[in-house]
Structure formats: structure tokens, C-alpha cells
Amino acid sequence: GAGVSQTPSNKVTEKGKYVELRCDPISGHTALYWYRQSLGQGPEFLIYFQGTGAADDSGLPNDRFFAVRPEGSVSTLKIQRTERGDSAVYLCASSPPGTGGLNEQFFGPGTRLTVL
Amino acid sequence: AQKITQTQPGMFVQEKEAVTLDCTYDTSDQSYGLFWYKQPSSGEMIFLIYQGSYDEQNATEGRYSLNFQKARKSANLVISASQLGDSAMYFCAMREASRTGTASKLTFGTGTRLQVTL
Numbered sequence: 170g171a172g173v174s175q176t177p178s179n180k181v182t183e184k185g186k187y188v189e190l191r192c193d194p195i196s197g198h199t200a201l202y203w204y205r206q207s208l209g210q211g212p213e214f215l216i217y218f219q220g221t222g223a224a225d226d227s228g229l230p231n232d233r234f235f236a237v238r239p240e241g242s243v244s245t246l247k248i249q250r251t252e253r254g255d256s257a258v259y260l261c262a263s264s265p266p267g268t269g270g271l272n273e274q275f276f277g278p279g280t281r282l283t284v285l
Numbered sequence: 286a287q288k289i290t291q292t293q294p295g296m297f298v299q300e301k302e303a304v305t306l307d308c309t310y311d312t313s314d315q316s317y318g319l320f321w322y323k324q325p326s327s328g329e330m331i332f333l334i335y336q337g338s339y340d341e342q343n344a345t346e347g348r349y350s351l352n353f354q355k356a357r358k359s360a361n362l363v364i365s366a367s368q369l370g371d372s373a374m375y376f377c378a379m380r381e382a383s384r385t386g387t388a389s390k391l392t393f394g395t396g397t398r399l400q401v402t403l
Contacts, residue, residue, distance in 0.1 A: 202390060211289075211376050211393030212330070225390060258328065262391075273320070274391060276330035 173277035175261050181283045182251055190246040190280045194263030201244050202274060203236055204260040212260050218244060251284045288312065289377055291394035298367045299402055306362040306397045308377030317381045319360040320391065324374040336360060367401045374398050
């Protein structure tokens with residue numbers, strides 16, 4: 170079956186521009202996560218959705234970052250007024266419903282964002 | 286405070302040998318999960334193995350096993366019979382169960398780069 174997909178795979182933009190990154194989770198997965206991975210680091214949590222609502226957005230670095238999941242499936246991460254420090258790989262993951270919240274997260278291939 | 290610590294930035298192992306990648310964690314929760322992911326140079330995160338905090342047996346998945354020592358708060362990954370294709374970054378991660386029983390985020394360590402040599 171299809172895994173988590175992310176588009177675009179690469180995005181190059183100029184400082185100050187607006188970007189949207191898209192994530193298509195595995196069908197039937199209710200939880201969706203966004204992480205950011207800077208060079209040489211582990212992924213860092215940004216936000217996660219349970220269905221349509223953001224259950225935890227404590228990892229968003231500032232108000233330039235916003236994410237939506239209007240129908241409980243596809244999610245879009247939006248970054249306004251991009252800065253060079255936003256350059257990273259943005260990873261999306263999804264997990265199926267389950268008890269205790271300890272289910273495995275399945276990751277997409279990521280979007281490499283470069284801000285010039 | 287760092288929740289997941291991986292103290293080995295890089296490791297070398299000869300093909301067919303076993304290697305242990307270290308991971309220690311910090312949590313005050315009783316219920317949590319520990320994960321290991323592999324990230325090859327292509328960038329995708331590949332799930333390897335999972336250990337629940339209440340699991341009494343160490344988890345095993347093929348050539349991967351997790352040496353879980355709860356009192357020491359360590360969850361080391363053991364790869365047996367290393368193969369050239371095992372060369373990659375390896376991340377340890379923890380997931381603490383949310384109070385509402387819903388899903389919750391993963392907290393990752395900084396990773397260990399494993400290089401398998403002939």
C-alpha cells in the first residue's frame with residue numbers, strides 16, 4: 170500500500186517568501202505529525218494533528234509557522250516570511266489509531282527546504 | 286533537559302560483526318515507548334524496533350534487538366551480523382503516552398552514524 174507522501178521533494182525559495190509544504194498520510198491514519206530536521210541533527214517535533222484539530226503545536230518555533238488539516242487527511246505546513254534559518258528537511262509522519270498512543274509513526278521522504 | 290542521549294556520534298563495525306548503539310533516556314512517566322529508526326543517505330526514516338516500558342522481554346526484530354534496562358534508563362540497539370547496507374544514521378526516540386490516551390510526539394536523539402566496513 171502507499172506510504173506517507175510529501176510534496177514537493179525539494180523547495181528553493183528566497184528570504185521573505187511564503188511556502189507551503191504538503192503531506193499525504195497513510196489512508197486511515199488519524200494522527201499526523203510534522204518534524205523539522207536540520208543538518209546533523211535528529212528530527213524536532215513541530216506539531217501534530219488528531220483528526221482535523223491540532224492536538225499539540227508546542228513545537229512551532231514562532232507565528233510564521235502554521236499548519237492545517239481541514240479534512241482530517243492531507244496536511245499543509247505553511248511558512249510565512251521565510252528566513253535562512255528555516256532551511257531544513259521537513260518530515261511528515263502518520264500513525265494509526267490505537268490505545269495509549271504508543272503506535273509506530275510512519276515517515277514520509279521529507280521536503281528539503283532551502284531559503285536563499 | 287535532554288530527554289534522549291546518544292553519546293556515539295559515529296561507530297565503525299566490520300561486516301558480519303555485531304554492534305551496539307547506545308541510547309539513554311529521561312522521563313518521569315511510567316508509560317512510554319522507545320523506538321529506533323534508521324536513516325540512510327537517501328533521507329527516509331525507517332522504523333526498526335519498538336520497546337514498551339511495560340514489556341518484560343527485550344524486543345527483537347530479525348537482526349535487531351533492543352537491550353532494555355529500565356532501571357538504568359537505557360535502550361541500546363544491537364545489530365547482529367552487520368551488513369554493508371546497515372551503514373546509515375540511527376536515531377533513538379521516545380514517545381510518552383499522553384494523558385488523554387491519544388497519540389503523542391516522538392523526541393529524538395542526535396543520532397549515531399554507523400559505518401560498516403569490509
